[in-house]
Amino acid sequence: MTLTRRTFMGQASATATAVLAPTLATAQTSGYAGRADVRRFAAELQSLHGVDASWSERVLAQAQFLTQVPRLMMPPSRPGVRNWRVYRSRFVEPIRIRAGSTFWEDNAATLDKAAREFGVPPAVIVGVIGVETIYGRNVGNFRVLDALATLTFDFPREHPKAQARQAYFEGELTQFLVSASRTRSDPLAPVGSYAGAMGLPQFMPTSWAKFARDYDGDGRIDLWNSPADAIGSVANYLRAFGWQAGLPTHWPLAVTRSAALQPALEADILPSFTATQLQSVGVAVPAAASALGTPLAVVELPNGTGEADFVLTTPNFYVVTRYNWSAFYALAVLELGQAVARNLGRA
Structure with missing residues (x-):
């Protein structure tokens, strides 16, 4: 059975003992069909992870090179002047505060449950999801397979950290295909950011594999359509990186x-x-x-x-930067969550 993106990377059957590949339609011609580096990647995927090489090649043959993605990866030629107050105004603003208030009210019981289990306050979880996607309003419109293939096989060589960044995305593409194979999900279906991040909390494939949780108990992990799964996954991620319950940020x-x-x-x-x-x-x-x-x-x-x-x-502020290595980002997350809490009278 081929699953839709709603169940992508869902938990594999407990009885599964081997890596299973979903059935795909005949590959279409694209920039990644027949390339030597793609064949080498597929062979390594089979050798290290047991994913059938012919299946990986058929999948990658259907990946499309995204011309805009390498440009988006490049640092600006003339870095702008950094301005915290301007950055803050993009995230701690009325639209996100209203959307965050609705999200909190709709999911209060789940947020409270996550706070008890993981020690992460609801305001922090609400802040992360609000900054990442405005509570699911902006999860990205790039096909994840295309984004990760582009960044694995055509990462811009002129990038100052090209080797390290290309290796990172190769690892993410590896995990993406391993997970799709194991769960028999359709690798052509998921959409996300131009870097391959997915769902309400914008998890990369390796973060999904390590930290995503089936928090609504329906037997699958759905970070696109289940706020409960997104809440539990964000809380689990932060705790895994050392969040300390009760410690200020x-x-x-x-x-x-x-x-x-x-x-x-x-x-x-x-x-x-x-x-x-x-x-x-x-x-x-x-x-x-x-x-x-x-x-x-x-x-x-x-x-x-x-x-x-x-x-x-404190160390808890540092934990938030493990989501995005930026003090601006972390403080925007925390201040958005605080603003939503004040709007609801929960501060």
């Missing part, structure tokens, strides 16, 4: 740049300093942060040509 800081403060700023988002160390270089560490006994970080948030903002962050 950050406090605003009023600091002045100085030579003494520079080593703390260079550590960026990684919590590396004790409260005493930061106090010794002039950081007014809040009493609540001092009492935690956890490592802390001072994060600078540039505002273009204006005065920068600063936040004092």
